[in-house]
Structure formats: C-alpha cells, structure tokens
Amino acid sequence: MHARLYRSLYRIRRVEEEIARVYASDKIKSPVHLSIGQEAVSVGVCDALRPDDVVFGTYRGHAMYLAKGGDMAAMVAELYGKVGGCTRGKGGSMHLIDTECGVMGTSAVVGTTIANAAGYAYAMKVRRSDAVVASFFGDGATEEGVFAETLNFAVLKKLPVLFVCENNGFAIHTAQAKRQGLTDICARARAYGMPAERIDGNDVLTLRDRAEAAIERMRGGEGPQFIEATTYRWREHVGPGQDFHLGYREQADCDAAQARDAVRAIAEMLDPKERALIESAVELEVREAFQFAEASAFPTTDDLMTDIFTEEADALANR
Ligand SMILES: Cc1ncc(C[n+]2csc(CCOP(=O)(O)OP(=O)(O)O)c2C)c(N)n1
Secondary structure, rough: OHHHHHHHHHHHHHHHHHHHHHOOOOOOOOOOOOOOOOOHHHHHHHHOOOOOOOOEEEEEHHHHHHHHHOOOOHHHHHHHOOOOOOOOOOOOOOOEEEHOOOEEEEEEOHHHHHHHHHHHHHHHHHHOOOOOOOEEOOHHHHHHHHHHHHHHHHHHHOOOEEEEEEEEEEOOOEEHHHHHOOOOOHHHHOOOOOOOOEEEOOOOHHHHHHHHHHHHHHOOOOEEEEEEOOOOOOOOOOOOOOOOOOOOOOOHHHHHHHOOOOOHHHHOOOOOHHHHHHHHHHHHHHHHHHHHHHOOOOOOOOOOOOOOOOOOHHHHHHH
C-alpha cells in the first residue's frame, strides 16, 4: 500500500512541478491552481474508493483527477488547450473530467460541484447501486449557500456522499478566521446531522484509514459523512509562483508545512530500490504526458459547436 500511495503522491507532485516550470513559456493556456503541498488529501481519500465510485472537485483539481486515476497526458494536453485534452481543449485546468475512472468533473465556480455530487449520489441511490461519491471542496466553499443546502438534503435523503473539505486555511488571500464566525467546519457539518472529523491532511495513512471507515458506513446505508482535512498550499492561489510578499501569510507557516511533507514522509518508508523504480516510471510518464500535449493539435473553428450537448441530452431537452 505504501508503494501505491507514494506513486500517486509523487505523480501529482512531479507533474505539477513540471506545469509550474513550463508555465512561463505560455504553452499552458489556462490559469493553474496548484495542489502542491495538498496532494495527500486527494491521495488518501481516492485510495479508499473503488473504481466505480466517483469524485467531484474544484478548479484546484489536478490532484483529485490524478489520484482517482485520471489520464495524465489528457490532463496536460487540456492545460495546453489541445484536442488531446480531457475536454478536447475546451475546459482547461479548472474543468477536468475522466468519466472512465469516475472523475465526473471540476468547476471554476466555487461550491457548484458540491450539489452536483449530491445529485449524482441521489441517482445512484435510486438505482440501488452501492457505489459512493466523494465531493472535494475548499474551506472557502463552505461559506456558499449551496454548501448548507446540499448538506441538509444529503442528510435528509441519506445520500452516500463523502464530503471532503480541503482546509488550507485561505480563500485566495483571506484567512479562514477573517471570514468565518465559527471556524470549526466539522461542528457546522454535525449541525446538519452527519458525522464529521478533522484529520491532519499531511497524514496520508490516517486519512486513508478514516476515509475507508467513512466509505464503509456509507455503503452500509448510514448516509453522508464529512472529513475536514487540514492542509497547506505551498504556492500562490493561482499560478506557479510564491506570494509571501503580499503579506497575507507567513513564509514560516509554509516552512512548517514543508517540514511535514507527505510525499517525503512516505518516500522515506520505502525500500530505496522500490522508490527509485517508482520515481523513474513517473518521470517517464510526466515526460510522455508533455510530449503528448506538445504533439496534439489545437481545436479548429469546426470544433467550436461540438461537444456542447450530447445527442442524448439534446433529445431529453427537446422531449
Ligand atoms: C461562486 C464563486 N464565488 C467567488 C469566486 C472567486 N473565487 C475563486 S477561488 C476563491 C476562493 C475559494 O477558496 P477555497 O474554497 O478555500 O479553495 P482554495 O482556493 O483554497 O482551494 C474565490 C472566492 C468563484 N470562483 N466562484
């Protein structure tokens, strides 16, 4: 399990480092919200999910997409705005999807996918599936009305949604305590009637364990569960750089988070030979993903009106 978790963590870290390096060249055509430092949250939760379980996330979604098994080359091509991208170059970094492995979508609009996740879970429940949904969102999203409405509905209908709040302490440049009267997000989740626990988002093993237990409860019909994973964003809100000069947070806090880096922690638990094998395979995957993106074509004007609605959705709309 450690090797699997390390591969997943390292894969996300390395592709995002490469995205940050390439960004200055202007080859990447969309803004990027990097998860560097936050990888363990997606990895811990997604490792406990089955392939037929699904996830919904946010514009800071590279980690979730990859941790659930999303195709790396299609993600990088999407950032390049190329037709080989996972939304054929039309969505960019903030709109990732890979339904083959249960990545149902990410969105630039804060909070929206929380409700999408509950809707999907409702459909699965009606179909008597025992698959579950994980909904990833930031601490800022918990201030949106849709958060409150969705939690209420999910409890009422006993929906199998694992709500995962990635609490990195900031919404853009504003600290949580300057935005929320009650900073205990779990207390708010419990007030709607679901179990909630706060977990150290750097501790991937505990996260995996607790997510697995919550998922078991959901499959057993116990309804929605809530995890608040405390974490820290190492880079600026959007873009590849640092932003400590802005004065809204301290370099020392980042240093403390980096000292507890989940990627290094798991790496150190592995046999060095096994670690080297994983790292070289990931380096190759990252290199090939960028080569794929480079080689892929840009969409043309002929593509402008395609993939807007599926024929099925069109038929439904015209019924
Ligand atoms: C509905 C909506 N309101 C405001 C914004 C502007 N906005 C973009 S990111 C962001 C902060 C969200 O913070 P959080 O949910 O904690 O996620 P993080 O960026 O920390 O991952 C805001 C307010 C938006 N994209 N959508």
